[in-house]
Amino acid sequence: MAHAATTGVFAGYDRHSHFSRRLAVVQAALHDAITAAPAGPVFVLDVCGGEGQVLLPVMAAHPRTADVQAVIVELDAASVASARARIAALGLDQVHVVQGDAGLSDSYVGLPRAQVVVLSGVLVHLAPADRARVLQFLPRLCTAGATVIWTIGNRFDPTRARRVHRTVARHGVEVVRIEAVPRAPEDRVRHEVGVGRLGAAADDAPRGVRIFRFRLSLDKRYPRLRALVRRLRRRER
Numbered sequence: 001m002a003h004a005a006t007t008g009v010f011a012g013y014d015r016h017s018h019f020s021r022r023l024a025v026v027q028a029a030l031h032d033a034i035t036a037a038p039a040g041p042v043f044v045l046d047v048c049g050g051e052g053q054v055l056l057p058v059m060a061a062h063p064r065t066a067d068v069q070a071v072i073v074e075l076d077a078a079s080v081a082s083a084r085a086r087i088a089a090l091g092l093d094q095v096h097v098v099q100g101d102a103g104l105s106d107s108y109v110g111l112p113r114a115q116v117v118v119l120s121g122v123l124v125h126l127a128p129a130d131r132a133r134v135l136q137f138l139p140r141l142c143t144a145g146a147t148v149i150w151t152i153g154n155r156f157d158p159t160r161a162r163r164v165h166r167t168v169a170r171h172g173v174e175v176v177r178i179e180a181v182p183r184a185p186e187d188r189v190r191h192e193v194g195v196g197r198l199g200a201a202a203d204d205a206p207r208g209v210r211i212f213r214f215r216l217s218l219d220k221r222y223p224r225l226r227a228l229v230r231r232l233r234r235r236e237r
């Protein structure tokens with residue numbers, strides 16, 4: 001699916017990379033979820049939605065776009081500005097960006113219940129306890145039976161994806177399918193995209209609840225490890 005050129009942290013989407021391949025799989029899952037949503041209005045919630053790379057191209061091309069309202073919750077001011085500029089350029093008046101902390105319940109107060117929730121590039125950045133908390137929180141944000149789309153990448157730990165899918169399943173989401181993102185020989189990351197169905201809904205989210213804290217990437221937490229990996233890669237070439 002076509003997407004606008006990006007800068008900064010999302011530049012990986014503009015090359016043929018493991019990120020652009022993941023993006024295509026997530027977008028296809030979102031397209032299908034909107035298609036399959038019950039007739040009538042559909043609300044899509046994109047948690048930590050960045051510049052809208054996942055959501056906006058799908059919204060722009062989907063035959064049901066007139067039925068769909070969507071909100072991107074994103075903290076980073078530059079990404080928010082970029083998402084808003086794209087929304088304006090695409091004329092997608094039914095998409096809004098909430099600039100705020102997606103890990104805090106206040107950011108969701110007053111939003112409609114979501115029939116589709118997207119957690120793309122999110123769970124990998126959360127500690128295991130926070131992954132559990134965000135999943136436990138979904139029934140306060142979504143309708144019963146909502147579609148949940150998530151991604152998880154394995155770089156150093158080949159068991160992580162399996163563990164994360166199990167966590168999703170333990171917290172009220174029936175796992176419908178797991179799709180492995182196609183890999184190129186040079187890819188060091190394996191991504192998987194999960195699609196699930198939420199069980200029952202729960203009461204609205206109260207204000208003031210800390211759901212999760214986004215962690216820095218492994219590279220940023222462990223700069224010496226990053227330097228070591230880079231040296232090893234240079235030696236491999």
Ligand SMILES: C[S@@+](CC[C@H](N)C(=O)[O-])C[C@H]1O[C@@H](n2cnc3c(N)ncnc32)[C@H](O)[C@@H]1O
Pocket residue numbers: 047048049050051053054073074075076079100101102103119120121122213214
């Ligand atoms: C790995 S990117 C994924 C972006 C998008 N979902 C995608 O798949 O293209 C993670 C995004 O989360 C945003 N982010 C980090 N902490 C956040 C927070 N506490 N609340 C909202 N957004 C946050 C970052 O600015 C970044 O745009």
